[in-house]
Amino acid sequence: MTTLDLLVQNLSRLPGIGRKSASRIAYYLLKADRSYLATVARQIAELPDRIRSCSVCGNYTEEDPCSVCADPRRDRTVLCVVEQPQDVQTIDATNEYHGLFHVLQGVLSPIDGMGPEKLNLAGLLERVRREGVREVIIATNPTVEGDTTGLYVVRLLKGSGVAVSRLASGLPVGGDLEYADRTTLARSLKGRTPLST
Amino acid sequence: MSFRTLRTFHYRNLADAEIELSAPEIFFVGENGQGKTNLLEAIYFLCFGASFRTRADSLLLRHGEREMSLQGAYVAGAERGEILAKIDGAAKEIRLNGKVVRDRKELLAASPCIVFSHDDLLFVSGSPEERRRFLNQTMSLHDPLFIDLLRRYHRLLKLRNAALRERRRDLVELYDGELAESGLSIQERRERASGEFNEIFRPLFRSISGLDGELDLRYAPSWRRGARPEEIRSLLGSRYETDCELGTTSSGPHRDRLHFSLAGRDFSKSASTGQLRLMSLILRICQASYFSKATGRKPLLLLDDVLLELDPVRRERFIGALPASDQVVYTFLPDERYAAFRSSSTIVYRVEKGAIIG
Ligand SMILES: [Zn+2]
Numbered sequence: 001m002t003t004l005d006l007l008v009q010n011l012s013r014l015p016g017i018g019r020k021s022a023s024r025i026a027y028y029l030l031k032a033d034r035s036y037l038a039t040v041a042r043q044i045a046e047l048p049d050r051i052r053s054c055s056v057c058g059n060y061t062e063e064d065p066c067s068v069c070a071d072p073r074r075d076r077t078v079l080c081v082v083e084q085p086q087d088v089q090t091i092d093a094t095n096e097y098h099g100l101f102h103v104l105q106g107v108l109s110p111i112d113g114m115g116p117e118k119l120n121l122a123g124l125l126e127r128v129r130r131e132g133v134r135e136v137i138i139a140t141n142p143t144v145e146g147d148t149t150g151l152y153v154v155r156l157l158k159g160s161g162v163a164v165s166r167l168a169s170g171l172p173v174g175g176d177l178e179y180a181d182r183t184t185l186a187r188s189l190k191g192r193t194p195l196s197t
Numbered sequence: 198m199s200f201r202t203l204r205t206f207h208y209r210n211l212a213d214a215e216i217e218l219s220a221p222e223i224f225f226v227g228e229n230g231q232g233k234t235n236l237l238e239a240i241y242f243l244c245f246g247a248s249f250r251t252r253a254d255s256l257l258l259r260h261g262e263r264e265m266s267l268q269g270a271y272v273a274g275a276e277r278g279e280i281l282a283k284i285d286g287a288a289k290e291i292r293l294n295g296k297v298v299r300d301r302k303e304l305l306a307a308s309p310c311i312v313f314s315h316d317d318l319l320f321v322s323g324s325p326e327e328r329r330r331f332l333n334q335t336m337s338l339h340d341p342l343f344i345d346l347l348r349r350y351h352r353l354l355k356l357r358n359a360a361l362r363e364r365r366r367d368l369v370e371l372y373d374g375e376l377a378e379s380g381l382s383i384q385e386r387r388e389r390a391s392g393e394f395n396e397i398f399r400p401l402f403r404s405i406s407g408l409d410g411e412l413d414l415r416y417a418p419s420w421r422r423g424a425r426p427e428e429i430r431s432l433l434g435s436r437y438e439t440d441c442e443l444g445t446t447s448s449g450p451h452r453d454r455l456h457f458s459l460a461g462r463d464f465s466k467s468a469s470t471g472q473l474r475l476m477s478l479i480l481r482i483c484q485a486s487y488f489s490k491a492t493g494r495k496p497l498l499l500l501d502d503v504l505l506e507l508d509p510v511r512r513e514r515f516i517g518a519l520p521a522s523d524q525v526v527y528t529f530l531p532d533e534r535y536a537a538f539r540s541s542s543t544i545v546y547r548v549e550k551g552a553i554i555g
Contacts, residue, residue: 018288019286107372108356108368109356109359110359110360110363111355112363113369115363115365116367121395144349144352144375147375148353148356148372148375151371151374151375155371
C-alpha cells in the first residue's frame, strides 16, 4: 500500500467521511502548503495532551475545572445530565440554560458492555449530595438507550431530595441532541417535564 | 401511485436500460431466470429501499460490479416525483425528489406497493415469526408510528436479553417497565388491526374460495388480553430466573401468534397447498384494501407469477377482487395465456437474458 492509500484508509475512519470524501481530502492535502499541513498535524497530535476531561463535570477542557464549571455567573443549584461532552456545547448554544453540566460519558447498553459502573454516576451522586444541587435536568438523547439511562438516573436520585426533570418533548425520536435544532432544544429546555422522585 | 419510467444500471443480470411504464398494467413475460422478477424487485426496491427477496443488498449488484443504481419516475395523485436508489459497495443511498432519505419509513409516505409472491405462503403456513411479519407489514404500511413502536420494542428486547445474559438484575428491571409499556401498546394495536382486518378478509375469502364456513384470522397475544403494565412487569420479574437461563425474554409481542381458523379448527393444518396458496393471495388483497381504507390512497400492485397456480374460476374471482390501484405489474411465463388478462392499454414486454426484447 502506498502512503496515499494508507492516508485515505485512515481518513475514511472519521465519522461522516466515506471513501470518496477521504480520497478528496487526501488529494487536497497533497497540494496544500507545508505550513498548513504542519499546523494541522501538530494540532491533531497535541489533542490528547492538551485536552482532558474536567474533573468536576466530565466536559472536555484545557483547564481544570472547565470554563463552565469555573464560571461564577452560573446557577450552581441546577445540573444538566448529558451523554457526551459535545452535548454540553449543543445545550449551551441555546442560551436558554445557565446551570452546570454533568457528562455521563456514555449510555447504558449491556449489548456493548456498558453497565452503570462504566458511567460517571458516582460523580453525579457526589455532586448532588455535596454541592447544594436542587434540580437535575436529564438531557440524554431520545433513543431507547438514552431514555432508559435517563430512567436509571431518575431512580438513582430517588430520595436525594432534588427535583428531577426530563428534557424530552419536541426532540425527534431516535435522534441525537447534536442534530436537534436550537429552537427545538430551547423549547424543550423551557418545557421540561418534572418527574416525581 | 404508478411508475412512468424505470431506469436500471448495473442491477442484477439486467442490461442497463430505461423502461417506459406509462400504463395501468405492465406485463413482463419471460422464462424463469431471464430477469422478469428482477424488474418487479427493482420497482419494489424503489418503493421500500429494500428487496422482498433478500436482505443482502450486495446481491443486487451485477456480478463483478461495486456500484448499481435504480431510478424511477412516479405519479401519485396530482404529484410527480422521482426516487433514486444507489448501492456503492456497502453503502446504500436513497433519494426522494433529490433529498436523501434518512429513514426508509419516509418512503412509505410517497410510494407504497404490495407484492404478491410465492413466498407469501409463509404468511399462512410458516413459523409464527413469518405470520407476525404479515401483520406488522400490514400495519406499518399506513402507520409510521407503529414502525417506531416496533423498533423501540425490539431495541428494548435486545438490551434486556443482553442484560439477562450478564445477569444484571438492576438493568433487566429497568427494561421491564419500558418493555411492558411498549409491548402492551403493540398488543393493543395488533388486536384492533386484526379485528378490522377480519372484516375485510372473512367475506372475501368466502367469495373467492367458495368454501363453506367462516375463515378467521385469530390473534393470540403472548401476554394476557387487557393486562396492565404493572401486571406484565411482575410477570417479567417472576420469570427472571427462567429468562436468565434461556438467555432470552420468554414472553411478549415477539411471541404473539396468528392462527387461521375455519369453523373453530386450525385451517393451516387441514388445508391443501392450493387452498393455502389462495389464502396467501387473499391476504395480500386484503392488505392492499386495508391500506386504501386507512389512507384513501391506492397502492401499486406487483404480482409475481402467482396467477399460474389458480384454477380458471378462482383466477377470475381473484382478479375481480384486486383492489383499485393506479398500476399493476405482472410477471408471466411465455406459455401462460396472459393475453386473456390484457387490455388495450396494457404494455407487454418480453424479457430474455436480462434484456427487454420488445
Ligand atoms: Zn466542568
